Amino acid sequence: DRDVTGVQTCALPISRAESRGEKVHILGHVPPNQNECWFVWSKNFYEIVTRFSSTIKAQFYGHTHYDGFHLYYDERAAPGLGLGNPISSIWIGASLTPFTNLNPGYKIFSVDGQREHGSHSSWGVLDHETWIYNLTAANAAGPYVPPRWFRLYKATEAYGLPNMLPESLDTLVHRMATDERFFAAYHRNYHKAAEVALRAEERCDTACRKRFLCNMVTPYFTHVDACKRIEDEVDGLVFPRARAERGRRPDT
Secondary structure (H helix, E strand, C coil): CCCCCCHHHHHHHHHHHHHCCCCEEEECCCCCCCCCCCHHHHHHHHHHHHHCCCCEEEEEECCCCCCEEEEEEECCCCCCCCCCEEEEEEEECCCCCCCCCCCCEEEEEEECCCCHHHCCCCCCEEEEEEEECCHHHHHHHCCCCCCCCEEEEEHHHHHCCCCCCHHHHHHHHHHHHHCHHHHHHHHHHHCCCCHHHHHHCCCCCHHHHHHHHHHHHCCCCCCCHHHHHHHCCCCCCCCCHHHHHHCCCCCC
């Protein structure tokens, strides 16, 4: 039979890596939990990542041009109850292109990589830095002045975390649900400190914060259990489930 959803194409090399005791990073373009992904493929991919969560140590994507992350949870222990154990980080961007209304940016990841004398390495993401330049200032300086790149933030410092492993990202998700200051910092970094984009969302209110966090923890487009669970942690309005499904933003 044809592998119409690419399940075997994706799962077989990961299975071989598992049998050899190797670790895997997945690189792609469109994040797998976006509504632009075919639903059947997204669901199957989530099940693959859940099955091989001890082998897949991180995922890296682009497409949205924003600077953020998503988080997969293993819900098998408590199906239907929402958030389970955090198992896989999905890193987005940033992008050199400013489309739309953003600053150019790139990220440098620090990974727990190869060590001497065969010591154990997790190959998980320990930290990252995002570097940008201010496009408005660069345009004002004229075509003959090189743009000034600077470090916008270092993740562990910005969010007060020991590392960027899934367990720490889960802590950040819950902090952003209950503490608007953490979310405001993430929201600014997500837009790469672009004045135009931030003015368009002059104040990301409670409903806006719910949309961001909902997309952050939703593994595929029609799955809303985790979304509903994290929304319940945010002060203020709690969306009915049907509205949560309709309100998901494709670009977060």
